[in-house]
Amino acid sequence: MEVHHHCTQSAKLNNQELCHIYNENKNMFEKSGKYVVIKQFRRENYENQQQIASSSQRVPELNGPDDVGRKQTKSKQIKKHSIARNASPPRSEAEIKRRLTKKKCVYWLTVTLYYIFFYIAIGLLFYLCLTMFLLKLPKKSPRVLKQQPSLIYYPHIENYYNNRITWRGGSLKDNKKLMENIKNFLKKFGKHKDHGECREIDSYGYENRMPCVFLKVNRIAGFKFIPIQQAKDIDWREHKLKDIVADLPLHMRSDRLWISCKANSTRLHIEYFPDSRSISVAGLNSDTKTFDEYINQSNFEPFIAIQLNDTRIGEPLNVNCKMFAKNIAIKYSDDHYYGGVSFDMLMIT
Structure with a gap:
């Protein structure tokens, strides 16, 4: 009865296959004097269960309210440090106007240069086409002749x-x-x-x-x-x-x-x-x-x-x-x- 009770507990630890083998051959275990195997099996299962329980207790709850608060505080601190690092000294109104004037001058200069080169390119293309057309014109007769007077x-x-x-x-x-x-x-x-x-x-x-x-x-x-x-x-x-x-x-x-x-x-x-x-x-x-x-x-x-x-x-x-x-x-x-x-x-x- 004691052996059978131990087998039942071992089955609860997901060792059904070993219990099945023991129940079929319990007479052989009792007669052969190998009852020690069962006790060793129980001890190993108990140790494994205790190890699993101890490891589960050490896992922190990542989604708890305390962790969320710590994360928010840390992100705020990082943001403050970045703002402080990138912050520039305050500028005067004259300096702001000077910078805006400089940007406008650069913009209009770029646009003016673009259109100057654009129209120069168009003029060169037109001159080239006109020159090629004039070179092909006959000098002593019209280019296009009517069929008859x-x-x-x-x-x-x-x-x-x-x-x-x-x-x-x-x-x-x-x-x-x-x-x-x-x-x-x-x-x-x-x-x-x-x-x-x-x-x-x-x-x-x-x-x-x-x-x-x-x-x-x-x-x-x-x-x-x-x-x-x-x-x-x-x-x-x-x-x-x-x-x-x-x-x-x-x-x-x-x-x-x-x-x-x-x-x-x-x-x-x-x-x-x-x-x-x-x-x-x-x-x-x-x-x-x-x-x-x-x-x-x-x-x-x-x-x-x-x-x-x-x-x-x-x-x-x-x-x-x-x-x-x-x-x-x-x-x-x-x-x-x-x-x-x-x-x-x-x-x-």
Whole structure:
């Protein structure tokens, strides 16, 4: 009974396996005289229990109120020492203003230097791009060339994009304005030939409802007109022009740029000056920068005059003029300005 009691206590100390072995072989222990093992086992367990109890008593409570207070006091002391260490002597108001002024001066100096170098860099970049662009420009001809020359008309007193001539036949002011525009155009070519009734003395026909329009060829640098010498090479729509070319002798049509105009009114008659409806190609193909040199030598005029007879008040007219040469493309329906010019005319009163 005493042995069994000791085994029960040893089981409470988590030694169940050893107790199980003892209970199965207790007769052998009692008979063999080895009862001492059990006592030694009890003593070792007791010592272990006492050691565990003593070690648990030595562990402090870290989360107790006393420890929290000690920690707070220590942190306050450390903070006071750090503030005292980093504290600087008090500054005067003058010293504070001086420091602020110094900071402002440094800031504005930095900003000013930044923008100075920034705009210098932009200027250098622009200069470099402009220099490269100018080096690539051709010196004797325009950089961008039009496909082919065109016509321009005078008088031209309204907006360029309107392409319209509007006037009052009974107004001296309107007639004078139109006449001045034509006179300024003709002054560029010095002495010029007579163009029938398209003269200044007749107010270029604007007073008597027979207005005159001057058609000038705009030259393009490097473009050379190739003249048409045979009537069959002219567009089939130009019946009258084909008849005129066919009636001229060969030496008079070998060096001409032909011009023909049509109006939206079939009753309107258009008269040409000169009658051949043409301009000398030699003058247009000249390499001179201006017409002055060629005009003085050959009495050349890079324009013709047309006169519209029997215009009526309030009737809008559209006139479409074309040039004809072997290397001039013509478009009748798609683009009325291609290879020529188109403009409107309206006499109000």
